[in-house]
Amino acid sequence: MLTPRSGQPTPLITCILPAYNEADNLKEMVPLLCEILPKLSDRFEVLVVDDGSRDATEATVLALSERYPVSLLSLSRNFGKEAAMSAGLDYAEGDVVIIMDSDMQHPVEMLEVFYQRWLEGYDMIYGVRADRSDEGMVKRKLTRAFYHMLSKSADVEIQPDAGDFRMMDAKVVRALRSLSERKRMMKGLFAWVGFRSIGVPFKVNPRFSGETSFGIRRLSSLALTGITAFSSAPLRIWMFIGASVSLLAMSYAVIVVLSTLILGTDVPGWPTLVAGIGFLGGVQLLSVGVLGEYVARIFSEVKGRPVYLISDYRRPVQVEPKDDE
């Protein structure tokens, strides 16, 4: 079949695996990947980004690299998944680059479907979670509310059920590298760069071993980054709230004046005064808080610190898998 990509030399596929304490998972994941990837292309490499793991992740990858084409990029400490993915993208040399979790939650079989799409000419192919029944009700509702708000206010459309499980063309990777943002929500940046994209539904597997490192704190911090990075709606909302409160206050003033003129009321109403001051104080503190989020973001961008630091980069001498495998 003639496809937009036919006639090109065999593409090099780089599969980035961000890993934080994933020794046990990588032992399963890497061999599995090295079974699937040769079906797509003769030239492939796995790039494990060790995000400051405290377990045997590094030793495991080095042991694996004796049998499989695995490179190891070690960050100097734990910088978080967004930074680890950015590091992987900066070092990935592939014509086709894959990002997936190292905990087996993203099914490797999907890569064949993704690759087919790439051959058809799509530049970015992302996995869309077919169902979220594995998550708790509260998390599901909060996620839905977050994406609803983001889609209403952001300048780009961020797919609610898409994740970081993706395959992309080298030109998308180059585009992503050109973004100098420090505090990143990759999912937003993937959407922001554009290109011919398509979502493919898949079912998330349970984690093979260990526990998720995305608790409520990390998730809410990521959500805040997403909102402040892609929308200025929260700032605008306060303008409207401010205007409405002022209007209310003015109407109340008119009522007070009129009632004094007509009914000749004396000066009661200190409870109203206390309630009014309290309410306004709350509103002001909240709005300063929202402003603060944006100022903090400016501050972290202005400092200009790198997104991650590399402590080690090791590539295997032998890049092809052994024949007996």
Ligand code: UDP
């Ligand atoms: N991860 C990482 N750095 C971190 C936290 C997580 O590189 O600080 C990696 C982790 O090893 C895994 C992926 O990001 O490959 C997804 O993490 P996790 O499974 O904890 O999150 P969840 O699947 O619950 O979203």
Ligand code: MG
């Ligand atoms: Mg996971």
